[in-house]
Amino acid sequence: MDHTGCSSPPSTFMRPEAFGVRCPHSRYESLTSSMELGPLLLSFEIAATATVLAAVIGITVAAVLANLRFPGRDLVDVLFTAPIVMPPTVLGYYVLVALGRRSVLGQAFEWLTGTSIVFTKVGAVVAAVIGAMPLVVKSVRTALEETDPTLVLAARTLGAPPLRAFFTIQLPLAYRGIAAALMLAFARSLGDFGVTLMVAGNIPGETQTAALAIYDAIQAHREDDARLMIAVLTGLVVVLLYVVGKLTARERSP
Amino acid sequence: MSAATLSVRVSLHARQRGQERGLDLDVAFEVPPGVTVLFGPSGAGKSRTLACIAGIVRPQRGRIALGDDVWFDSDTGELLAIHRRRVAYVFQSLALFPHMTAAENVAYGIPRDVPPPERRRIAVEMLTKMRVAHLSDRRPRTFSGGEAQRVALARAFAMRPRVMLLDEPFSALDVGVKKELLREVSERLADDPIPTILVTHQPEEAELLGERVVFIEEGRITRTASMSEGPFR
Numbered sequence: 208m209d210h211t212g213c214s215s216p217p218s219t220f221m222r223p224e225a226f227g228v229r230c231p232h233s234r235y236e237s238l239t240s241s242m243e244l245g246p247l248l249l250s251f252e253i254a255a256t257a258t259v260l261a262a263v264i265g266i267t268v269a270a271v272l273a274n275l276r277f278p279g280r281d282l283v284d285v286l287f288t289a290p291i292v293m294p295p296t297v298l299g300y301y302v303l304v305a306l307g308r309r310s311v312l313g314q315a316f317e318w319l320t321g322t323s324i325v326f327t328k329v330g331a332v333v334a335a336v337i338g339a340m341p342l343v344v345k346s347v348r349t350a351l352e353e354t355d356p357t358l359v360l361a362a363r364t365l366g367a368p369p370l371r372a373f374f375t376i377q378l379p380l381a382y383r384g385i386a387a388a389l390m391l392a393f394a395r396s397l398g399d400f401g402v403t404l405m406v407a408g409n410i411p412g413e414t415q416t417a418a419l420a421i422y423d424a425i426q427a428h429r430e431d432d433a434r435l436m437i438a439v440l441t442g443l444v445v446v447l448l449y450v451v452g453k454l455t456a457r458e459r460s461p
Numbered sequence: 462m463s464a465a466t467l468s469v470r471v472s473l474h475a476r477q478r479g480q481e482r483g484l485d486l487d488v489a490f491e492v493p494p495g496v497t498v499l500f501g502p503s504g505a506g507k508s509r510t511l512a513c514i515a516g517i518v519r520p521q522r523g524r525i526a527l528g529d530d531v532w533f534d535s536d537t538g539e540l541l542a543i544h545r546r547r548v549a550y551v552f553q554s555l556a557l558f559p560h561m562t563a564a565e566n567v568a569y570g571i572p573r574d575v576p577p578p579e580r581r582r583i584a585v586e587m588l589t590k591m592r593v594a595h596l597s598d599r600r601p602r603t604f605s606g607g608e609a610q611r612v613a614l615a616r617a618f619a620m621r622p623r624v625m626l627l628d629e630p631f632s633a634l635d636v637g638v639k640k641e642l643l644r645e646v647s648e649r650l651a652d653d654p655i656p657t658i659l660v661t662h663q664p665e666e667a668e669l670l671g672e673r674v675v676f677i678e679e680g681r682i683t684r685t686a687s688m689s690e691g692p693f694r
Contacts, residue, residue, distance in 0.1 A: 369544075
């Protein structure tokens with residue numbers, strides 16, 4: 208199997224060469240349906256990693272936005288929410304500029320780990336995190352803001368410094384909203400297409416997630432090869448959204 | 462140490478953020494150890510005054526000090542953080558933590574340098590004193606109004622406060638339960654008198670618990686009296 212390059216059509220709108228990745232041959236990989244499992248497992252691996260990262264960064268940002276007032280607060284909010292409406296190509300462009308092999312961050316990462324961010328699994332995780340982040344920030348912020356502020360103040364008068372009050376009172380009381388946010392983040396990470404294609408390419412076994420493999424199969428009129436992936440993704444998203452609905456509904460009723 | 466007097470002088474003007482009404486607060490009074498009632502109609506600035514003392518709201522001008530310990534001084538810029546004041550604040554809503562048991566609620570305010578088993582022991586002891594030890598391992602959702610009140614008061618006493626603020630915590634109770642609870646609270650306060658403020662707009666509550674009364678109306682103090690003068694008659 209070809210692990211070195213970015214193969215499949217249409218590669219006209221994605222030229223990894225421009226970002227320092229060489230494609231020795233642009234040959235179309237023929238996948239048998241037994242290989243559907245590979246992209247699915249890769250999708251799960253990337254989505255799980257991305258959810259953990261989006262949770263750590265997203266909950267921190269949401270906590271800051273919900274509890275602190277500072278100049279530029281609205282700007283931070285816009286920055287972390289923008290990926291919902293921004294075209295994936297635009298986001299992908301920014302990631303390539305910021306984390307590409309010629310960027311300072313990209314070179315630092317490569318020097319430290321020996322692997323580049325773009326057109327590797329790392330890039331696919333970054334793409335998924337970008338898609339999931341706005342959902343985490345928005346939902347967690349709402350959940351934190353819906354907690355009773357008197358309880359946090361009570362904790363403060365009982366001797367708790369701000370961080371202890373946050374971790375022992377506000378955060379546990381918002382757990383339903385946070386659980387819902389993380390499920391949304393996982394579902395979103397699982398299905399990312401645009402940014403992943405832009406910054407990670409479509410490398411079978413390396414960055415070809417289920418969403419990309421489905422695209423390939425449909426393009427090649429091999430719908431049969433995509434059935435399992437389509438069914439699994441659909442079923443999982445339906446279940447996740449159902450649980451999210453349950454979690455947030457009970458949260459609102461007293 | 463516990464005999465220090467709390468002196469309060471605060472000015473807080475409308476359009477301060479978080480201010481719901483256009484109220485100008487401008488009050489100055491002393492709270493010696495024992496119970497001082499802050500009496501007035503709703504919207505007079507009673508709760509806002511307590512919030513300033515607890516450190517929840519920062520006044521624009523004034524000085525708040527417990528004896529020689531300055532908590533806030535607008536002239537010097539001194540401001541002691543909420544969690545360092547050791548003020549027991551019993552909110553009108555009681556603010557029991559719904560995700561913790563009664564014992565965990567009470568233990569929350571006991572200093573961190575006390576080891577956890579000891580904190581638990583002190584918490585249960587205080588719940589026993591407030592006659593709700595049987596609720597120790599239950600969560601607030603299952604408590605009756607009177608039970609919740611007792612747990613909230615146990616939590617306030619257990620933190621060994623330097624000042625106690627009671628913001629109409631008894632208003633929702635029926636008269637019988639209220640009288641009994643007020644008696645118990647005054648006994649407990651008499652054990653170790655600290656400056657205590659009871660906010661209320663009910664004269665009988667004030668007479669049962671208070672030694673002094675400060676009348677407040679539209680953000681100004683209109684009168685100060687000792688309860689022995691019979692200010693409500």
